[in-house]
Amino acid sequence: MTESACCAGGKGRYALILAGGSGTRLWPLSRTLLPKQLLDLGEGETLLQSTALRVCESFAPDHVFVITNEEHRFEVRTQLQAVLPDAGTRVLAEPMGKNTLPAIMLGLEPIVAADPKAVVGVFPADHRIRDHASLQAAMDRAAALAGEGWFVTFGIPPHAPETGYGYIHRGEPLGQGAHKVAGFTEKPDLPTAEKLVAGGEHFWNSGMFVFRADVFLAAVAAHAPEIYAWWEGRDDSPLTAGYAGLPDISVDYGVVEKMDNIAMVEAPFDWDDLGSWEALYRLGKKDGTGCVTKGQVLALDCSDSLFFSQGSSLAVAGVKDMIVIQTRDATLVCPVSEAQRVKDVVGRLKSQGSKLIEAHVTVRRPWGSYTVLEGGPGYKIKRIEVPPAGRLSLQMHHHRAEHWVVVSGTALVQLGDEERLLIENQSVDIPKGTVHRLSNPGKIPVEIIEIQSGPYLEEDDIVRFDDVYGRKVGEGGAQSSASEDSGDS
Structure with missing residues (x-):
C-alpha cells in the first residue's frame, strides 16, 4: 500500500x-x-x-x-x-x-x-x-x-x-x-x-x-x-x-x-452485498453453458446454474436454472429464482433445533481447529490440530472420558500435576473428572484423534481453570476439551 x-x-x-x-x-x-x-x-x-x-x-x-x-x-x-x-x-x-x-x-x-x-x-x-x-x-x-x-x-x-x-x-x-x-x-x-x-x-x-x-x-x-x-x-x-x-x-x-x-x-462504483446464492451466480464467471462451478463438480448437460461443492464431490446432470450447494454435512437445492428462500430453510432448521446452522464439521478456534469425524449415542470422534505454540485451556469434564492418539507432531499433555510428551502413535487416557490440557511445544502442527465416551457429550460439559486466550473460566466456561476446547468459544 x-x-x-x-x-x-x-x-x-x-x-x-x-x-x-x-x-x-x-x-x-x-x-x-x-x-x-x-x-x-x-x-x-x-x-x-x-x-x-x-x-x-x-x-x-x-x-x-x-x-x-x-x-x-x-x-x-x-x-x-x-x-x-x-x-x-x-x-x-x-x-x-x-x-x-x-x-x-x-x-x-x-x-x-x-x-x-x-x-x-x-x-x-x-x-x-x-x-x-x-x-x-x-x-x-x-x-x-x-x-x-x-x-x-x-x-x-x-x-x-x-x-x-x-x-x-x-x-x-x-x-x-x-x-x-x-x-x-x-x-x-x-x-x-x-x-x-x-x-x-x-x-x-x-x-x-x-x-x-x-x-x-x-x-x-x-x-x-x-x-x-x-x-x-x-x-x-x-x-x-x-x-x-x-x-x-x-x-x-x-x-x-x-x-x-x-x-x-x-454510487458511481460497482457494488453487491453478496447476500444470496443468486448474487454469487449473477456475479460469477460463467462457462459456455451459463453455469458457475466451484469445487469438485461434474456437470453433464446442465445450463444457467450455480454448483458449489466444498469438501466433497458433486455430480449433476440435466439441470437448468438451479442452485446446488454441497458441504460435507449438508446440501441445498433450489431454483435460482427461489434463492431468497434459503433464509426460510435456516429458520425451519433453527426451530427444529438443528446444529446444521451452527458450525461446519471443521471448526476453527484460537488454539487451532477440530473436525467431527463421527458420532453416535455414547461416543464422538474428532480430529484436532494445534499449531506450534497453541495451547488449549486447563479443564475437566464431569460426564465423559477421552482417549487421545497422536497422529503427527509432539504433544505436551498435562494430567493433573503430571506432564507427558507424546509423539506419533502414542496415546493417553483421560478419565472423567481429570484436570487436563493439550499443548504444542514443537515446530510443526500436532494432530490427534480424540475419542469421547460417556452418557453426555455436549459442549457445555466443561470446567475451565485457566486459559491463555482470556476466555471465561469456571463451570460451563467453554464447550469442552481438546474436543471442545474443541468447541471452545
Whole structure:
C-alpha cells in the first residue's frame, strides 16, 4: 500500500467495519460460527479481508476499527492480521449481538476519545466493490458533506427490482452527485420494487454511512435516548457491562429514518452485498453453458446454474436454472429464482433445533481447529490440530472420558500435576473428572484423534481453570476439551 493511500483519509477521518452478521442466505456454506464475512467465496481473500484492504485506501489503517462479536473475535483478528499486521489490535467485540446501532456506538468510543468531531465511515464487512477509484471519489464527496453536518448514505443505481434491499428516495440535488434524501422504503414486495425501479428516483440502500461523530451522537440523544443514556455512562462503567440490557435495534430504525439532515451520494462504483446464492451466480464467471462451478463438480448437460461443492464431490446432470450447494454435512437445492428462500430453510432448521446452522464439521478456534469425524449415542470422534505454540485451556469434564492418539507432531499433555510428551502413535487416557490440557511445544502442527465416551457429550460439559486466550473460566466456561476446547468459544 502506498503512503498516499494510507494517508488518504486525513487526520480526522475514521472507519468502522461491521463484521458481526450471520449471513443466513448463504447457508449451508455460511454458519453461525463461520458467517459469510469470514468466508472466501472464490476471490482469494475473505470478504472481511477484502473490505479491510479496500477501506484502508480511503482511511489511514490505524484509524480503522472492526466491530464483531465475542464468538468471532479470534477468527476476525487472525484474518485481519494476515493482510494488515497491526489491525488485530483494533478489533472490538460485542458481548452479544444487538444489531447495528449498539455496535456502532461501541465502536465510536475510541474514536470520540481521539476526536469528538471525527468524520466516521461505517461499512458492512460482506460487500464486494471492485472499482476502488470511484469508491474513493464518492467517499471524498461524502466526507465533505459529513463535515458540513449531513448524515450521508450511498445510493446504488438499481439494475433489477430486488426485494432483498432497502431503497432510498432521491430528493433535491446538492451538487456533485449528491442529493437530499426524500425517504426510505424497507425491503419491498416484488410489485413495489418494480414500481420503484421504473420510477427512476429510487436507489438501493448500500448500508454504508458517513457522518460526523458529534452530529450522529446528537441524533442518538434525540431519537434513541435509552441508547444514549447507556453511552453517557461509559465513564462510570465499561460499555460492555450494560450491553445485555440494550434494545436490539438497527441504526436505520433507531436513528437514520428519523433524521432530517440526510444526504445520498449516488454510487458511481460497482457494488453487491453478496447476500444470496443468486448474487454469487449473477456475479460469477460463467462457462459456455451459463453455469458457475466451484469445487469438485461434474456437470453433464446442465445450463444457467450455480454448483458449489466444498469438501466433497458433486455430480449433476440435466439441470437448468438451479442452485446446488454441497458441504460435507449438508446440501441445498433450489431454483435460482427461489434463492431468497434459503433464509426460510435456516429458520425451519433453527426451530427444529438443528446444529446444521451452527458450525461446519471443521471448526476453527484460537488454539487451532477440530473436525467431527463421527458420532453416535455414547461416543464422538474428532480430529484436532494445534499449531506450534497453541495451547488449549486447563479443564475437566464431569460426564465423559477421552482417549487421545497422536497422529503427527509432539504433544505436551498435562494430567493433573503430571506432564507427558507424546509423539506419533502414542496415546493417553483421560478419565472423567481429570484436570487436563493439550499443548504444542514443537515446530510443526500436532494432530490427534480424540475419542469421547460417556452418557453426555455436549459442549457445555466443561470446567475451565485457566486459559491463555482470556476466555471465561469456571463451570460451563467453554464447550469442552481438546474436543471442545474443541468447541471452545
